[in-house]
Amino acid sequence: MSVEFEVVIGLEVHAELKTKTKIFCSCPTEFGGEENTHVCPVCLGLPGTLPVLNERVLEFAVRAGVAVDCEIANFSKFDRKNYFYPDLPKAYQISQYDLPICKEGKLEIAVDGEKKIIGITRIHMEEDAGKLLHSGNTITSSHYSLADYNRTGVPLIEIVSEPDMRSPEEARAYMEKLKTILEYIDVSDVKMEQGSLRCDANISLRPVGTSKLGTKAEIKNMNSFKALQKALEYEIERQQEVLEEGGTIVQETRTWDEEKGITVSMRSKEEANDYRYFPDPDLVPIIIEPDWVEEIKNSLPELPDAKRKRLVEKLGLSEYDAGIITESRALAEFFDKTVTLFNEPKTVANWIMGDFMRLLNVESIEVKDSKVTPEKMAALLENQADGKISGKMAKTVFEEMFVTGKTADEIIKEKGLVQISDEGSLGEIVDNIIEANPKSIADYQDGKKKAIGFLVGQIMKETKGQANPGVVNKLLQEKLSQL
Amino acid sequence: MSSLTELTAHELKGLLDKGEISSKDLVKEHLERIEKVDKKVNAFMTVTKEEALKQAEVVDEKRKRSEQLSPLAGIPMALKDNMCTKGIRTTCSSKILHNFIPPYNATVVEKLMKADSIVMGKCNMDEFAMGSSTENSGYFPTKNPYDLNVVPGGSSGGSAASVAAEEVVFSLGSDTGGSIRQPAAFCGVIGLKPTYGYVSRYGLVAFASSLDQIGPFTRDMTDCALVMNEIFGHDHKDSTSAPVEVPDFTKALNNDVKGLKIGLPKEYMNEGINPDIIECYKQAVAKLEELGAVCEEVSLPHTEYALPIYYIIAPAEASSNLARYDGVRYGLRVEGEDIVSMFKKTRSQGFGEEVKRRIMLGTYALSSGYYDAYYLKALKVRTLIKQDFDQVFEKFDCLLTPTTPTTAFNFGEKVDDPLSMYMNDICTVPANLAGVPALSMPFGLSKGRPVGLQLIGKAFGEGTLLRVGYTLEQNTTLTRPRPELKGVM
Numbered sequence: 001m002s003v004e005f006e007v008v009i010g011l012e013v014h015a016e017l018k019t020k021t022k023i024f025c026s027c028p029t030e031f032g033g034e035e036n037t038h039v040c041p042v043c044l045g046l047p048g049t050l051p052v053l054n055e056r057v058l059e060f061a062v063r064a065g066v067a068v069d070c071e072i073a074n075f076s077k078f079d080r081k082n083y084f085y086p087d088l089p090k091a092y093q094i095s096q097y098d099l100p101i102c103k104e105g106k107l108e109i110a111v112d113g114e115k116k117i118i119g120i121t122r123i124h125m126e127e128d129a130g131k132l133l134h135s136g137n138t139i140t141s142s143h144y145s146l147a148d149y150n151r152t153g154v155p156l157i158e159i160v161s162e163p164d165m166r167s168p169e170e171a172r173a174y175m176e177k178l179k180t181i182l183e184y185i186d187v188s189d190v191k192m193e194q195g196s197l198r199c200d201a202n203i204s205l206r207p208v209g210t211s212k213l214g215t216k217a218e219i220k221n222m223n224s225f226k227a228l229q230k231a232l233e234y235e236i237e238r239q240q241e242v243l244e245e246g247g248t249i250v251q252e253t254r255t256w257d258e259e260k261g262i263t264v265s266m267r268s269k270e271e272a273n274d275y276r277y278f279p280d281p282d283l284v285p286i287i288i289e290p291d292w293v294e295e296i297k298n299s300l301p302e303l304p305d306a307k308r309k310r311l312v313e314k315l316g317l318s319e320y321d322a323g324i325i326t327e328s329r330a331l332a333e334f335f336d337k338t339v340t341l342f343n344e345p346k347t348v349a350n351w352i353m354g355d356f357m358r359l360l361n362v363e364s365i366e367v368k369d370s371k372v373t374p375e376k377m378a379a380l381l382e383n384q385a386d387g388k389i390s391g392k393m394a395k396t397v398f399e400e401m402f403v404t405g406k407t408a409d410e411i412i413k414e415k416g417l418v419q420i421s422d423e424g425s426l427g428e429i430v431d432n433i434i435e436a437n438p439k440s441i442a443d444y445q446d447g448k449k450k451a452i453g454f455l456v457g458q459i460m461k462e463t464k465g466q467a468n469p470g471v472v473n474k475l476l477q478e479k480l481s482q483l
Numbered sequence: 484m485s486s487l488t489e490l491t492a493h494e495l496k497g498l499l500d501k502g503e504i505s506s507k508d509l510v511k512e513h514l515e516r517i518e519k520v521d522k523k524v525n526a527f528m529t530v531t532k533e534e535a536l537k538q539a540e541v542v543d544e545k546r547k548r549s550e551q552l553s554p555l556a557g558i559p560m561a562l563k564d565n566m567c568t569k570g571i572r573t574t575c576s577s578k579i580l581h582n583f584i585p586p587y588n589a590t591v592v593e594k595l596m597k598a599d600s601i602v603m604g605k606c607n608m609d610e611f612a613m614g615s616s617t618e619n620s621g622y623f624p625t626k627n628p629y630d631l632n633v634v635p636g637g638s639s640g641g642s643a644a645s646v647a648a649e650e651v652v653f654s655l656g657s658d659t660g661g662s663i664r665q666p667a668a669f670c671g672v673i674g675l676k677p678t679y680g681y682v683s684r685y686g687l688v689a690f691a692s693s694l695d696q697i698g699p700f701t702r703d704m705t706d707c708a709l710v711m712n713e714i715f716g717h718d719h720k721d722s723t724s725a726p727v728e729v730p731d732f733t734k735a736l737n738n739d740v741k742g743l744k745i746g747l748p749k750e751y752m753n754e755g756i757n758p759d760i761i762e763c764y765k766q767a768v769a770k771l772e773e774l775g776a777v778c779e780e781v782s783l784p785h786t787e788y789a790l791p792i793y794y795i796i797a798p799a800e801a802s803s804n805l806a807r808y809d810g811v812r813y814g815l816r817v818e819g820e821d822i823v824s825m826f827k828k829t830r831s832q833g834f835g836e837e838v839k840r841r842i843m844l845g846t847y848a849l850s851s852g853y854y855d856a857y858y859l860k861a862l863k864v865r866t867l868i869k870q871d872f873d874q875v876f877e878k879f880d881c882l883l884t885p886t887t888p889t890t891a892f893n894f895g896e897k898v899d900d901p902l903s904m905y906m907n908d909i910c911t912v913p914a915n916l917a918g919v920p921a922l923s924m925p926f927g928l929s930k931g932r933p934v935g936l937q938l939i940g941k942a943f944g945e946g947t948l949l950r951v952g953y954t955l956e957q958n959t960t961l962t963r964p965r966p967e968l969k970g971v972m
Binding site for chain 1: 544686691722813854
């Protein structure tokens, strides 16, 4: 008889904070740049240099904390995490050990419409390490390694979840939600592919119905949401196999091999470092005034959950549409702004989720870089609503707007795209078409109602697509019934 | 006229102001003195002759233009070799930093340069400031100017000896557990460890960050106050630097101790103290009482734990601070088959015995499973030691103790017995743990070797120490000994 297993997952997420300067010196945090140009004696850990905390880092960490309902510690401190590695110039990382800045928060996720609260154990601040490039596969098998310290000292927050997730889908949903929130509160670039958002997963299995946690494996090196989900799926299978064959799980760190689609053992618990954490004597304790936390709380923008709720309840969007629009703050703000100018939320939502998102995707453009602004989109929709242009014309105009950044009015004028709705002038054209197509008329009168489509097509052709289809249909029906 | 090298900064200032001498003369004279005596004394790791002469010319120009100058302008001085100097090799007397040339100045160096003081060179020390005799230098030992067969103390032995041997007018050292005061006592000069946070640590190569402080060596209290005026003060580059205003310390130089309450901690007067030192100490107490001070025995009950917890906290911090010397970016690199072997070989060959011993002690004290029993407990005891001081300072203005249990000892006498070497810090360590200021001043000789008196003050109470020191200086002949430099000249 086989035992059924329950999956237990907890995530440790690292987010680079988008402060202008590093956490303990004034070097820029900018991504990229020639190797070892964003460095100074302090972030290089040269002898005698000392760290001085960038207060913006503290502010960003508190923003993140209040956004996920954490308690903000009024007394917090920095500790040293000691280990030797050439990407760590001081041979210790300044981090927070037993007194993190934020603790006990939570986050709501939804998988297949099912909502669930995931606990957040803590959020702490720390400095990032540099980057190494090895001549071989690993540092020990290389003839040489190159070190780039541009990233050294870039501020990070580590967000540690409770082991509350029960499936790879939940883990992915949590990660996506966290990304959205961090983007909303504007503290991180949250780009997994550039490493500004990184994730390690702790995963274990236990027989269904038991409460004791099984032995866990820590999975590293998952550089996309997809990788996270796939690595966890693989790991569940692997652990299940081991357990079903009567084996035991070894507590270890494993790395996700994207190409092979498997996790590979990196080091076991026995080989784990003793980090010898102790309070960093170069930094003073952090005392936080409750008033300041309140101030930060009040300065937060509307968060995704609240926004989604408002879009559904106040603006009448479906849960699904509201979910898509609020996934990114930029998109949601685009929507809100457009609605204030053109108050038909559903129409706006359809345009955003349709042509706008499609073109953004195709061209790999971010909302903030789009040439179509909410003002321009609203003006286009205004034209359509007035009947000045048809829906089809609007699509053409929008595509042109997206490429050139011109206004709808400019494009309509240039292309002479004005819709003809005048029954008098259209009536004449309709009469001419009826006269010129006796066969279609006969077909129509024989009950082949499709023939009317052909006639409409002819009229549109004659008017170079400018005829108002509604008016054309109405006139055709009237005239045909009189024949 | 006595030789220029004998004079103090404030005496030389008079001559410079009157135009009787130039800074260049002064620097030349000191360079000659260094040339003459340092072959035997070995106080210097590096002498910056060219830079010093050039700098002297600049100051002379400024003086000619009647620019407003600091009292220390044009005055030759030296720095312990653990203070970073831009473009000048900074070794910490360690092989592992044999070729390290910092691209920046320590804040104290910046300040002294702004005051137009003249850096004559960098002084020898116990490697990474770990030691009490300068025998742990990775290069050579410094000799005591009073007797070339005895140690100058440490770890700032070179800085103390350079002032005692009149190679420079003043110098800077660093004090983690007595590294300024003990060599000051052994070499017969004044040495001050300031309140923790009063002087910036930026650019001081760290030994134990929560204990390290930079301070001056001078030959009299007035010079001490003048140097303090230049190097003290808040520094935004050091988070542990205190945001306090710096008074004019020369205002504290009052020849008056009437009514001052001076505590005599009984725990410092244990049987390990040399009787001659006790004799000098008693003489100082009698003098102060005669001058109107009120001296009373006090108790700091946790004193006996100071040394043991110091030898947990300081090595623990050091084990982390010294981990960066791995051969990857600067300093010594010994090639190995792979990165791990490079680390091991570099650190094995780059560090001396005492440094390795403390790295191991500290690593052990911080290891999981031992942290609570050692490091955490030591931090708790440290708080108790601080409270001892807080309590006595409610009633007393300062404390008077011997600086060291013995006078300068012979080379080789303690170097193979670390515990007996550590015992030398027994009177000096508590002030570092409590963060309070402490000053050592000469007070007589024992068998030709200087005896040091220690004054311990309240946090930011350096003024009181200067006042007591100055009063003793004005009323006895015991505070300005001079070495004969036998076998040197």
